[in-house]
Amino acid sequence: MSTYAEMDKAALEQEYAKVKEQYEGYKALNLKLNMARGKPSSMQLDVSGDILTVLSKNEDCYDAEGTDVRNYGGLDGIPECKKLFADLLGVKPSEIFIGGSSSLTIMYDVIAKAYTNGLKDSEKPWAKLDKVKFLCPAPGYDRHFRITESFGAELITIPMLDDGPDMDMIEDLVKDPTVKGIWCVPKYSNPDGITYSDKVVDRFANLKPAAKDFIIMWDNAYCVHEFKGEFVPFRNILEECAKAGRPDMVFEFCSTSKITFPGAGVSAMAASEANIEYMKKLLAVQMISEDKVNQLRHVRFFKDRDGLLAHMKKHAAILGPKFDVVLDYLDAEIKPLEIATWKKPTGGYFISLDTNDFCAKRTLELAKEAGVTMTNAGATYPYGKDPRDRNIRIAPSYPPMDELKKAVEVFGVCLKLAALEKYLEK
Ligand code: PLP
Numbered sequence: 001m002s003t004y005a006e007m008d009k010a011a012l013e014q015e016y017a018k019v020k021e022q023y024e025g026y027k028a029l030n031l032k033l034n035m036a037r038g039k040p041s042s043m044q045l046d047v048s049g050d051i052l053t054v055l056s057k058n059e060d061c062y063d064a065e066g067t068d069v070r071n072y073g074g075l076d077g078i079p080e081c082k083k084l085f086a087d088l089l090g091v092k093p094s095e096i097f098i099g100g101s102s103s104l105t106i107m108y109d110v111i112a113k114a115y116t117n118g119l120k121d122s123e124k125p126w127a128k129l130d131k132v133k134f135l136c137p138a139p140g141y142d143r144h145f146r147i148t149e150s151f152g153a154e155l156i157t158i159p160m161l162d163d164g165p166d167m168d169m170i171e172d173l174v175k176d177p178t179v180k181g182i183w184c185v186p187k188y189s190n191p192d193g194i195t196y197s198d199k200v201v202d203r204f205a206n207l208k209p210a211a212k213d214f215i216i217m218w219d220n221a222y223c224v225h226e227f228k229g230e231f232v233p234f235r236n237i238l239e240e241c242a243k244a245g246r247p248d249m250v251f252e253f254c255s256t257s258k259i260t261f262p263g264a265g266v267s268a269m270a271a272s273e274a275n276i277e278y279m280k281k282l283l284a285v286q287m288i289s290e291d292k293v294n295q296l297r298h299v300r301f302f303k304d305r306d307g308l309l310a311h312m313k314k315h316a317a318i319l320g321p322k323f324d325v326v327l328d329y330l331d332a333e334i335k336p337l338e339i340a341t342w343k344k345p346t347g348g349y350f351i352s353l354d355t356n357d358f359c360a361k362r363t364l365e366l367a368k369e370a371g372v373t374m375t376n377a378g379a380t381y382p383y384g385k386d387p388r389d390r391n392i393r394i395a396p397s398y399p400p401m402d403e404l405k406k407a408v409e410v411f412g413v414c415l416k417l418a419a420l421e422k423y424l425e426k
Contacts, residue, residue: 003338004419016420023370023417026410031371033407038190038349038395040258040315047314048260054300055293069292075284076276077268081295085268087305089220089252090236095270097279100290103255103267107217108147110251110269113282114180114213115151120248120278122213126151126180135173135182137165139352139380139391141190144183144219153180155382160192164200174209181215187234188222191352191380191393193345198235205240207249216241218252224312225258227319228346231309238270247272256298258349259308259315266291266298322396322404326351329408339419351394352380358389359418366414372407 007015055061061070063078076082077098086093099106110119118125126132134148137158145155156173158165165184173179184204186196196204204216218237226232241250248271256265271279302308327344330353334340342353355363360377367374375393378384394411396404420426 001336003336004423005338007423009424012420012423016417016424016426019413019416019420022413023366026370026413029371031406031410033371033399033403033410034373035395035399035404035407035411036373036375037398038258039262039398041318041398041400043318043400044315044397045261047311047318048301051260051297051301055297060300061293061296063292063296067292069296072288074289074292075287076280077290078292078295078299080299081266081292082268084299084302084304084308085254085270088224088308089254089268089270090234091238091252091270092273094273095238095276097269097271097276097283098290098295099255099267099269101255101263101265101267101294102257103219103221103253103269104143104147106267106269107144107219107251107253109283110215110217110279111147111151113279114215117282119213119215120275126153129178131178133173133176133179135165135170135179136382137183137189138382139191139386139393140183141185141219142375142379142384144217145382148181148183149383157382157387158182160189160194162194164194164196167200167203171203171207174207174211174214177210179209180211180213181217183217183219185219185221186237187220187232188225188345188348190221190348191350191391192343193348193350193352194343195232195234195347201235201237201240205237205244205246205250207246209249214249216250218250220252220254221258222348223254224309225315225349226312226347227316227323231312232347238272242272248275251275259312260298260301264294266295319397322401323351325401325404326394326396326408329405329412333412334415337416337419340415349395349397351396353392353394354390355392355415356390356419356422359415359422360386360389360392362418362421363392363411363414366417367411370410370414372410372414374411 064080082093082096115127132153134153136155252270255267340355364377378386380391
């Protein structure tokens with residue numbers, strides 16, 4: 001079959017009529033399918049079901065030091081939970097702060113504290129500065145961008161390359177003292193599924209920003225989320241920054257949102273001991289302690305890092321085949337037409353697809369009309385503006401397999417129709 005670019009007008013019109021008919025056929029089915037948010041499916045939630053009963057009696061509720069987890073106290077988390085996350089991230093328990101159920105909340109808090117109080121090395125709170133710029137590798141995670149946007153920071157787009165963000169550009173931009181930080185998802189990035197290369201991690205650790213209080217927001221949300229193959233070890237960014245002489249430049253985050261229950265899991269922040277002490281002083285004003293019952297339930301459920309990694313295999317067995325469905329469809333139906341390109345991740349929660357220029361919005365509009373909801377076009381860029389209107393984030397995890405298969409078919413037809421409309425200038 002010819003690619004669309006190779007077809008003459010008559011062939012394109014013929015193809016358009018065929019695809020349009022398929023599209024109308026799907027529309028008539030009144031489908032209601034969703035590939036928008038990266039949520040675990042109910043089958044995945046069920047694999048953590050035992051967490052609901054692992055603490056079942058009053059006597060179960062004491063941590064390793066004999067503290068009753070049902071009561072106030074222990075701002076930074078119970079010791080065994082700090083150890084579990086420390087082992088997971090390869091850092092020391094003293095470098096860990098256990099948060100509530102959402103890592104985004106702690107990320108928000110770090111940025112909020114930077115604005116209201118300043119970070120440990122800030123000359124003044126960011127709110128008192130005329131300008132704050134924040135670097136946003138894109139395509140990236142919309143909620144990251146929105147946190148810094150909500151405080152009034154100017155967002156600067158950094159292109160994502162195959163092995164991480166464009167480091168030449170970052171090294172250049174950090175010479176500007178108003179550039180205060182950067183968002184990163186170093187493993188199975190949202191949405192590209194890219195893992196930063198060792199070289200990129202080294203360059204991050206060796207950044208020499210002009211701002212003394214520049215922060216790397218290292219969101220390791222998908223640190224153990226392989227759905228293909230064995231667990232892939234990752235670098236300890238805290239250690240690398242310390243070796244490079246700037247131990248306080250990085251805050252790392254993760255959570256069990258996509259390990260146990262999103263919204264009812266446990267989150268963690270890792271940072272230098274000095275940063276943890278500084279943040280604890282500020283956080284102590286807003287809370288007495290987080291949910292230690294949930295922390296203990298998680299530790300009892302996993303037992304240790306190996307237990308957690310074994311648990312991730314159960315997710316992989318459910319998630320892997322769903323990614324295959326999407327990728328196999330794209331390879332068979334879309335690739336020969338050369339109307340889109342995509343990455344083939346082996347972990348994380350998303351497939352990132354680029355349409356021909358200026359076709360993403362239209363593709364998603366068509367999908368919506370046919371009953372398939374997907375993440376809004378542009379969402380993966382700062383301010384929701386994708387300059388070439390081409391990136392689409394596909395989230396295959398949530399729908400059951402039969403719905404996913406249907407949703408992908410509908411999406412494929414919408415991709416074709418939007419591309420044909422563009423070629424035919426309809
Ligand atoms: N960070 C990234 C990169 C994500 O993709 C997500 C959810 O999709 C989150 C954080 C949300 O994490 P949490 O549920 O811990 O707030």
